[in-house]
Amino acid sequence: MDSAEAYGDLAELAIKTLSKSGVEYGEARLCIEKAQMLSVSTGEIEPASIIRRGGIGIRTLVKCSLGFASTNILRGNAVKEAALKSVKLAKASSHTIKAPISLSTEEIREGKWRTKVTEDPSNVPVEDKITLIRDLDRIAFDEGCPKRVLSISESMESSLLLTTEGIKISGETVRVSFTGLLTAMGNSGSAQRIIQKGETSGWESIAHWKLPDLIMGEAKSLKEVAECTTSPPVGLTDLILGPEVVGIICHEACGHPQEADRILGREAAQAGESYVTPEMLGFKIGSDVVTIIDDPTLERGFGSYLFDDEGVRAHPKTLIKDGRINEFLHNRETASLFGCRSNASARAMGYDREPIIRMSNTYMRPGEHTFEELIEEVKDGVFIRSFMEWNIDDRRWNQRYVGLEAFRIIKGEIMERIRNPVLEITTGNLFGSVDAASRELEFEAAICGKGDPMQGAPVWHGGPTIRLRRVKLTRR
Amino acid sequence: MTPISLEDMGRLMRRLSRKWRIDEGCLSIVESWNRMIRFCNDSITASKFWRQITLALYFVKENRRATAILETHEINRIEEIIGRLTSTMKFMEASPVEFHLPKGPFQYGAVGDMFDERILVDEDRLIDWVEAGINSSKEGGAERSSGVLTTSRFRRYLYTTEGCEGSEEATRLEFSVRAFSDKNASGEENFSSSSLKGFDPNAVGMEAGSIAHKSRDKTKIKGGSFNAILHPNVVANLMESVGESCSAYSVDIGFSFFSDKMRERVSSPMFTLRDNPRFPGSPGSHLFDDEGCPTREVTLIDEGVLRSYLHSSYTAAKLGGSLTGSAYIATPTGTIPIAQSLIIDPGDYTLEEMIQEVREGILVTNNWYTRFQNYLTGDFSTIPRDGTFKIENGEVSGSIEGLRISDNMLRILSSIAGITGQRKWVRRWDAETPTLSPYILVKDLNFTTI
Numbered sequence: 001m002d003s004a005e006a007y008g009d010l011a012e013l014a015i016k017t018l019s020k021s022g023v024e025y026g027e028a029r030l031c032i033e034k035a036q037m038l039s040v041s042t043g044e045i046e047p048a049s050i051i052r053r054g055g056i057g058i059r060t061l062v063k064c065s066l067g068f069a070s071t072n073i074l075r076g077n078a079v080k081e082a083a084l085k086s087v088k089l090a091k092a093s094s095h096t097i098k099a100p101i102s103l104s105t106e107e108i109r110e111g112k113w114r115t116k117v118t119e120d121p122s123n124v125p126v127e128d129k130i131t132l133i134r135d136l137d138r139i140a141f142d143e144g145c146p147k148r149v150l151s152i153s154e155s156m157e158s159s160l161l162l163t164t165e166g167i168k169i170s171g172e173t174v175r176v177s178f179t180g181l182l183t184a185m186g187n188s189g190s191a192q193r194i195i196q197k198g199e200t201s202g203w204e205s206i207a208h209w210k211l212p213d214l215i216m217g218e219a220k221s222l223k224e225v226a227e228c229t230t231s232p233p234v235g236l237t238d239l240i241l242g243p244e245v246v247g248i249i250c251h252e253a254c255g256h257p258q259e260a261d262r263i264l265g266r267e268a269a270q271a272g273e274s275y276v277t278p279e280m281l282g283f284k285i286g287s288d289v290v291t292i293i294d295d296p297t298l299e300r301g302f303g304s305y306l307f308d309d310e311g312v313r314a315h316p317k318t319l320i321k322d323g324r325i326n327e328f329l330h331n332r333e334t335a336s337l338f339g340c341r342s343n344a345s346a347r348a349m350g351y352d353r354e355p356i357i358r359m360s361n362t363y364m365r366p367g368e369h370t371f372e373e374l375i376e377e378v379k380d381g382v383f384i385r386s387f388m389e390w391n392i393d394d395r396r397w398n399q400r401y402v403g404l405e406a407f408r409i410i411k412g413e414i415m416e417r418i419r420n421p422v423l424e425i426t427t428g429n430l431f432g433s434v435d436a437a438s439r440e441l442e443f444e445a446a447i448c449g450k451g452d453p454m455q456g457a458p459v460w461h462g463g464p465t466i467r468l469r470r471v472k473l474t475r476r
Numbered sequence: 477m478t479p480i481s482l483e484d485m486g487r488l489m490r491r492l493s494r495k496w497r498i499d500e501g502c503l504s505i506v507e508s509w510n511r512m513i514r515f516c517n518d519s520i521t522a523s524k525f526w527r528q529i530t531l532a533l534y535f536v537k538e539n540r541r542a543t544a545i546l547e548t549h550e551i552n553r554i555e556e557i558i559g560r561l562t563s564t565m566k567f568m569e570a571s572p573v574e575f576h577l578p579k580g581p582f583q584y585g586a587v588g589d590m591f592d593e594r595i596l597v598d599e600d601r602l603i604d605w606v607e608a609g610i611n612s613s614k615e616g617g618a619e620r621s622s623g624v625l626t627t628s629r630f631r632r633y634l635y636t637t638e639g640c641e642g643s644e645e646a647t648r649l650e651f652s653v654r655a656f657s658d659k660n661a662s663g664e665e666n667f668s669s670s671s672l673k674g675f676d677p678n679a680v681g682m683e684a685g686s687i688a689h690k691s692r693d694k695t696k697i698k699g700g701s702f703n704a705i706l707h708p709n710v711v712a713n714l715m716e717s718v719g720e721s722c723s724a725y726s727v728d729i730g731f732s733f734f735s736d737k738m739r740e741r742v743s744s745p746m747f748t749l750r751d752n753p754r755f756p757g758s759p760g761s762h763l764f765d766d767e768g769c770p771t772r773e774v775t776l777i778d779e780g781v782l783r784s785y786l787h788s789s790y791t792a793a794k795l796g797g798s799l800t801g802s803a804y805i806a807t808p809t810g811t812i813p814i815a816q817s818l819i820i821d822p823g824d825y826t827l828e829e830m831i832q833e834v835r836e837g838i839l840v841t842n843n844w845y846t847r848f849q850n851y852l853t854g855d856f857s858t859i860p861r862d863g864t865f866k867i868e869n870g871e872v873s874g875s876i877e878g879l880r881i882s883d884n885m886l887r888i889l890s891s892i893a894g895i896t897g898q899r900k901w902v903r904r905w906d907a908e909t910p911t912l913s914p915y916i917l918v919k920d921l922n923f924t925t926i
Contacts, residue, residue: 047541049807092599147730391845
């Protein structure tokens with residue numbers, strides 16, 4: 001069988017080699033990933049694709065210095081060589097370390113977990129999958145999208161983690177995802193949309209997403225965006241943001257700046273640092289309405305897991321509670337520095353990457369209002385349902401979201417579409433301006449990039465619809 | 477899988493072709509050794525090594541295409557996966573596009589400085605380079621610095637059913653230092669090359685520290701249009717999107733701002749852009765692409781006029797065009813044309829002349845997070861980071877913050893008003909396509925602020 005456990009003797013060999021070398025800590029993480037993709041591009045089937053990756057990553061702590069080595073040659077001599085290499089690397093830099101590295105003490109446990117799957121994607125007939133993406137392509141074309149790329153993929157990742165402390169965790173993660181790139185043409189030129197769906201689940205998610213209805217709605221709406229020539233209002237205005245926009249805000253303006261490694265400067269050379277400092281726990285950053293949670297245990301979440309890649313059992317983390325910074329995302333290294341326990345935020349994207357702090361499923365807690373109630377109380381404002389362009393500075397303070405599907409609100413009613421409204425705002429102003437949230441909770445899937453070499457982590461982000469009072473809006 | 481030989485690959489390819497009745501195919505194997513040292517706040521945080529052998533296969537059967545990217549040395553497993561793909565292909569319609577992989581054999585020649593054994597030093601030497609960068613950043617004026625040093629060695633082998641066989645060996649060194657002078661004042665400098673020629677870790681650290689020091693005491697300005705000088709780091713970041721838009725695949729799917737613009741003016745006449753994996757010292761050097769086509773210099777934009785897209789055998793047949801030696805195996809696209817080594821022709825300016833000519837404007841030394849509202853029109857924004865400076869009375873003056881470039885890529889290309897003769901290779905975390913970048917002067921670049 002092609003799974004990590006089938007190579008378990010190699011992980012044990014790595015741990016034995018590390019133990020004999022006298023390391024303070026050692027871990028071996030075997031990972032086998034298999035993915036299959038089918039895609040259609042403007043009426044034509046793209047190549048059928050399979051990816052199969054597999055190998056072992058070995059991390060050691062020697063004299064307060066971290067070494068990491070990996071290989072995809074799954075043979076005894078290559079694995080032993082990698083184990084010794086990780087020790088050598090850690091030792092080589094140990095005499096230069098100015099900030100000694102240590103790991104928090106965590107429960108030593110053995111565990112086994114796998115994704116709950118109702119319909120195994122590999123059992124679904126290929127012809128059904130091809131028929132599905134062909135149908136979606138036809139729907140998008142009929143609704144006015146002359147260019148489109150639609151893809152479905154399924155993946156299975158099996159992993160086995162052993163540490164010199166005695167942790168032994170094995171897992172099997174099944175994911176399905178859908179991506180759509182649509183282009184519509186109209187009176188105002190073109191409009192483009194990227195749609196991403198993803199769940200840690202079996203093929204049943206495909207039915208759950210109601211993809212034909214989704215694509216019909218998205219394509220129709222995009223065509224209307226391409227026809228729209230009405231400029232948005234500029235200046236201070238009330239603003240309603242849909243769950244898709246709220247989700248990306250939670251991810252970019254809360255999740256990333258509250259990663260403890262970023263707070264400590266670990267990512268400074270690439271993804272940057274953070275406006276948050278270690279002393280800011282309890283700091284009021286938003287209104288009482290703002291509570292943001294990162295929860296790896298959500299059923300079907302694209303970023304879900306039961307144990308992180310350091311073997312710590314996952315649980316929800318409340319990052320901002322009633323507007324106050326409440327908790328950072330930690331792995332064992334940052335937890336040790338902060339004098340706390342890891343909250344299971346270490347993820348490694350493949351055998352050849354070391355575990356670093358990542359988000360999982362990050363969302364804003366829903367409120368008490370209906371969507372209609374949020375709109376009713378806006379005399380003159382804007383509703384942004386979705387976005388294309390966004391970015392944020394590398395301290396996670398100055399951010400921008402450019403609306404794609406956006407509407408004017410007049411006297412509590414949604415009126416005509418408007419083109420490209422721009423929200424450029426600080427994190428403090430954004431979270432401080434939220435005065436109400438709706439009852440619903442929706443998620444979008446994404447691949448979050450971080451680390452060097454780059455690690456793309458599947459995540460969910462989401463939230464309710466929210467209302468912001470008197471924020472500055474501009475236009476493209 | 478090890479040791480690899482072209483004979484082994486030929487045997488594997490023939491076996492797969494026979495067993496699964498493949499019409500045409502290419503098999504690429506890359507063996508790599510990578511070393512990386514990461515540091516932050518002047519201290520090494522991780523020392524890493526990864527070794528990989530990756531097999532990539534692209535094949536065509538009855539005009540249906542399939543791709544596999546595999547990390548396994550077990551022949552039975554490879555055969556089983558190819559069998560699954562051929563079963564899937566039975567349910568796919570044949571492509572209406574008649575295309576064929578290039579017929580070999582070809583002579584691939586050599587590229588200067590593609591492999592430099594001096595890069596493959598031991599751990600202690602790498603640590604010396606890192607410490608030199610850290611210490612020099614302090615001499616430049618930094619309080620602390622972070623960064624990454626990476627050395628890599630690649631061996632790449634190719635075998636195609638159409639008679640192409642080749643192998644190449646390359647090295648790469650990348651060093652970046654991001655220095656901080658206070659919490660908000662930072663500067664980055666980097667070095668990227670296939671050889672050790674010209675590598676001076678002290679100079680990298682010193683320049684990063686110097687930019688960080690100068691970027692203290694930031695002030696805010698109002699947004700608007702400014703004549704702006706873009707540092708090679710920024711140019712490389714923007715050229716990544718330009719390179720992607722030159723890919724015929726992007727054109728085909730409607731994600732290129734060069735769609736329907738062949739032989740049209742797309743930039744200022746002073747701008748010429750090429751993709752040349754044969755440029756000596758390029759960190760993106762290759763002798764051949766994954767279809768077996770020899771790499772060559774491709775002029776993408778010639779004095780402002782769009783002259784060529786980058787093609788694979790499939791896009792060349794579909795859109796009309798000739799092979800450019802740019803096709804690399806990827807999922808789910810089969811082979812995809814990708815720029816490997818972008819070169820901007822040098823201009824006549826020195827940086828000093830450019831600054832004097834601008835008189836009043838902005839100098840941007842680095843940026844990140846480039847995102848598009850519309851890839852077809854080129855509407856985008858990106859965020860300056862590290863040192864961003866006012867230019868006043870023809871001199872670089874105070875440090876500024878809180879800016880965002882919000883503009884259109886075609887408008888920026890058309891507004892290029894100056895290019896320096898001085899260029900440097902940039903390949904970094906947020907600019908992955910190696911680019912030989914000058915400083916570029918853009919007229920009336922739009923900046924927004926909060």
